[in-house]
Amino acid sequence: MNTETTSTDTMSTDTMNTETLAQTPVAALQPADEAELAALIAEAAASGTALEIIGGGSKRGIGKPVAASQRLSSAALTGITLYEPGALTLVAKAGTPLATIEAALLAENQRLPFEPMDYRPLLGSAGTEPTLGGMVAANVCGPRRIQAGACRDSLIGVRFVNGRGACIKSGGRVMKNVTGYDLVKLMAGSYGTLGVLSEASFKLLPRPESVETLILHGLDEAAAVAVLCEALGSPFDVTGAAHLPGETPRTLIRVEGFADSTAYRAGQLRDRLAHHAHAEIASDADSNAALWRSVRDVEPFAGQSGAVWRLSLKPTDGPKVVAQIRTKREAQALYDWGGGLVWLLTSDLEDAGAEQIRAAAAQVGGDASLIRASEPLRMRVPTFPPQAPMIAKLTAGLRAQFDPAGILNPGRMG
Amino acid sequence: MQMPAPNAEILANRPAVLSRLRDTLPKGAVISDPAELKAYECDALSAYRQTPLGVCLASSTEEVAAVLKICHEMDVPVVPRGAGTSLAGGSMPTADSIILGVAKMSDVLEIDTANRVVHVQTGITNLAVTGAVQGEGFFYAPDPSSQLACAIAGNIAMNSGGAHCLKYGVTTNNLLGVRLVLMDGSVLTLGGPHLSEGGLDLLGLICGSEGQLGVVTEAWLRIIASPEGARPILMGFESSEVAGACVADIIREGVLPVALEFMDGPAIAACEAFAKAGYPLDAEALLIVEVEGSPAEIDSQLARIKAIAERHNPLTIRESRSEAESLAIWKGRKSAFGAMGQISDYMCLDGTIPVGELPRVLRRISEMSEQFGLKVANIFHAGDGNMHPLILFNANKPGDLELCERFGAEILKLCVEVGGCLTGEHGVGVEKRDLMGVQFSSVDLAQQMAVKDVFDPKWLLNAAKVFPLSASADRLRAQETAA
Known part of the structure; x- marks a missing residue:
């Protein structure tokens, strides 16, 4: 086992005016295998030592800062355990850098279906290395969620150590598996609060031969979302539907597949949407990669200061909710998932708009998460959407079962 | 197959239980006549039968909540039931249990094509969901072979799949939200008509929990725009090894069919005798591969698949050329179980x-x-x-x-x-319950059972399922002691 000393300063952002809490550097425990991981957690549970669970640290700025004297890192749990391209299956240790996985998949012309967002530009965590475990723990996804789902939808198995120090497996390495409760889903997006992942299995997809994007210029937000809904309601298997407002607004609709097929579908969509606006079609790989990376990573907000919110709503509610929020405060918006995901950049003064933004989202049954804010703000304002009492009760009950001593990332999902 | 011995106290208390249920539910909603109860003594796993204490057919979430509340108070086990098509005994009763059926709750509550979601009561059949939206050019993707009869409630309980989930995923990938009634009668909503986020994925946990954590009365389901068309191709091979290699090559070359089905010699013979679909009787292995898109896209994908198949010396390759031919090909596959049943x-x-x-x-x-x-x-x-x-x-x-x-x-x-x-x-149901130890350690199973402890501390809801009786015995005993 290695210990590594890291200053939390390296996690702070350079793009935000962050008031960093005074924290002394702490040593990170780095178990070399699952058995060592289990032993460390059992020990921490016995002594009641709270642990901050960390992968590469790229998303450490999400959620409520964890008050823990000890950090536990998955950095030494690395390696691809199994990769069978013919079965579209990959299994790897939780600390494996995502870059390693993506390189291995690229070599076989395959990919993770859910287009995982790289949070580093937005959170200012350049220099960190996102890991597979962190991606699962945050249930990361991207523009393709509307068609291929989020990380949870491609995650077919996990191994983890719960807060009692017990090694648990759920799911496996096959795509269809309903044997026992789906703890796989429960682990995805649990931010290390139910257990520490040691291994994860994924369903993969082939990379498409061709990608084409329709770009419509000059639409306002409501008109853009109407166009996106129409495109998503067409038979043309749209895999990306986003709107980037601003002085030169652009509405983006993506199709992927074999070249003859994308050409056909892009053409059909252009014709069908012609009554809204003329669409140009981007067909070359580089400009498509750049366009969708920009949407996926919310690049327009990356260099700007302020708080960043993530709202999930019915697509048609997106522009209405944003308009309502704008009656109270200034906000820039970026729409993904056909309008169902709204990224909002607004002032980080006071509660960063928490009350107004959450009220507007709640009015239509939507959720709002505070994704980027300073530590003091995240201590003060709930970062995850507030829960109904019954759901909060079940959540607390599950935590008590998985981590009775409350030592795993305590408070992170607050 | 063993079921736990019924609780004698509950059996003795039957008149009081039924009378409270009758007092609460509308006339006709409580079934206790022995002849009528017969219909509920098994599901599609008909080798195992047991008459329940009684049956309640609810018409609303409120009625479901009322039944659960009464049974919770009186410590009566409850077995939720959709259409009763489980092949695993998922809705098989115990003698001391009340069956709570949602089949009468089959309304479509809202169709929202702009947001690609449909809100239904869960007694609706799988095929009726597609039926409700296909006029507007949409469909609901999971398609279990029993889709004509099976209810969404059971689809959610078992996280059902189907032949087309290679592209579209299974129930959990198409479920956006549920209205859930817990054993104590409390009602909550998880998710809703959009891709909701934040908090633990309780929706993902509920889907596939075999009716052991709560009763799902309403669901928000993702609907997808129907493709312009779809067409299957039949390919016969001399051995399953060769067919398997062909499948791997199709996948590796980046073709993603919507369905990729395999049958061996005996299955081919039975299905052909039943459906007259033109299946090759000389083949030891048959693949049905279906692709979607415009006519040109379908031609192009099928051409790729044929080129791959040719490398594996197929005995037969037959592309469907008409809607009727496609239907016949699928009829053979979808009626496979019925065809075998005739033999x-x-x-x-x-x-x-x-x-x-x-x-x-x-x-x-x-x-x-x-x-x-x-x-x-x-x-x-x-x-x-x-x-x-x-x-x-x-x-x-x-x-x-x-x-x-x-x-x-x-x-x-x-x-x-x-x-x-x-x-x-x-x-898992009752059928594979006692094999769970083959796949999971006792620690794995304890972690799953701990989840049930949270949702149903008395272990009243569909309790003798999923976990080996030996593993769940302590929990069941604790419940009996409490009673």
């Missing part, structure tokens, strides 16, 4: 294996078939590794069912041994 009694298994293990597993099954002296036909979702071996037996021959069960257990153990699982889409 013999059978038990349908549902294990999943890593797709590369197909030849080895089929070889072993064929060896075991000799040992047990029972014939097997294999049907397989080849794209995702979900097998459906059908073991033929004679229900009237003493000892044959038991022999068949032992054979089935060996096949499922084999599935786990090669890296797969006990059930891909049917669920």
Whole structure:
């Protein structure tokens, strides 16, 4: 086992005016295998030592800062355990850098279906290395969620150590598996609060031969979302539907597949949407990669200061909710998932708009998460959407079962 | 197959339980007449039967909540039931249980094509969901073979799949929200008409929990724009090894069919006799591959698939040329279970294996078939590794069912041994309950049972399922002691 000393300063952002809490550097425990991981957690549970669970640290700025004297890192749990391209299956240790996985998949012309967002530009965590475990723990996804789902939808198995120090497996390495409760889903997006992942299995997809994007210029937000809904309601298997407002607004609709097929579908969509606006079609790989990376990573907000919110709503509610929020405060918006995901950049003064933004989202049954804010703000304002009492009760009950001593990332999902 | 001994106190208390339920529910909603109860003594796993204490057919979430509240107060076990099509005994009652059916709750509450979501009551059948939206050019993707009859409630409980989930995923990937009633009668909403986020994924946990955590009365389902068209191709090969290699090549070359189905010789013969779909009787392995898109896109994808198949010396390649031909090809596959049923009694298994293990597993099954002296036909979702071996037996021959069960257990153990699982889409139910220890350690199972403790501390909801009786005994005993 290695210990590594890291200053939390390296996690702070350079793009935000962050008031960093005074924290002394702490040593990170780095178990070399699952058995060592289990032993460390059992020990921490016995002594009641709270642990901050960390992968590469790229998303450490999400959620409520964890008050823990000890950090536990998955950095030494690395390696691809199994990769069978013919079965579209990959299994790897939780600390494996995502870059390693993506390189291995690229070599076989395959990919993770859910287009995982790289949070580093937005959170200012350049220099960190996102890991597979962190991606699962945050249930990361991207523009393709509307068609291929989020990380949870491609995650077919996990191994983890719960807060009692017990090694648990759920799911496996096959795509269809309903044997026992789906703890796989429960682990995805649990931010290390139910257990520490040691291994994860994924369903993969082939990379498409061709990608084409329709770009419509000059639409306002409501008109853009109407166009996106129409495109998503067409038979043309749209895999990306986003709107980037601003002085030169652009509405983006993506199709992927074999070249003859994308050409056909892009053409059909252009014709069908012609009554809204003329669409140009981007067909070359580089400009498509750049366009969708920009949407996926919310690049327009990356260099700007302020708080960043993530709202999930019915697509048609997106522009209405944003308009309502704008009656109270200034906000820039970026729409993904056909309008169902709204990224909002607004002032980080006071509660960063928490009350107004959450009220507007709640009015239509939507959720709002505070994704980027300073530590003091995240201590003060709930970062995850507030829960109904019954759901909060079940959540607390599950935590008590998985981590009775409350030592795993305590408070992170607050 | 063993069920826990019914609680004598509850049996003795039957009149009081039924009377409270009758007082609360509308007239006719409580069934207690022995003749009428017969219809509820089993589901599609009809080898096992048990008459329940009574049956409640609810018409609303409020009625579901009222039944659960009463049973919770009186410590009466409850078995939720959709359409009763479970092949795993998921809705099989115990003698001391009340069956709570949602089949009367079959309304479509809202269709929202702009946001691609439909809000339904869960008693609606799977096919009726598609029926409600297809006029507007949409469909609901999961398509279990029983889709004409099975209810969304059961689809959610078992996280049902189907032939087309290679592209569109299974129920959990198409479920946006539920209205859930807990055993104590409290009602909550998880998710809703959009991709909700934040907090633990309780929706993902509920889906596939076999009715043990709560009763789902309403659901928000993702609907998808129907493709312009779809067309299958039939390919016959001399062996399952060759067919398996062809499947791997199709996937590796980046073609993603919507369905990729496999049948072995005995299954081909039975389905052809039933559906007259033109299946090649000389082939030991048949693949049905379906692709979607415009006519030109379909032609182009099928051309790619044919080129790949040609490398594997197929005995037959036949592209469907008409809607009627496509229907016939699918009729053969979708009626496979019925076709086998005309020949013999059978038990349908549902294990999943890593797709590369197909030849080895089929070889072993064929060896075991000799040992047990029972014939097997294999049907397989080849794209995702979900097998459906059908073991033929004679229900009237003493000892044959038991022999068949032992054979089935060996096949499922084999599935786990090669890296797969006990059930891909049917669920554990009572059928595979006592095999769970093959796939999971006692610690794994304890973690799952701890989840049930949170949702249903008294272990009243569909309790004698999913977990080996030996493992859940402590929890069931605790519940009895409490009672």
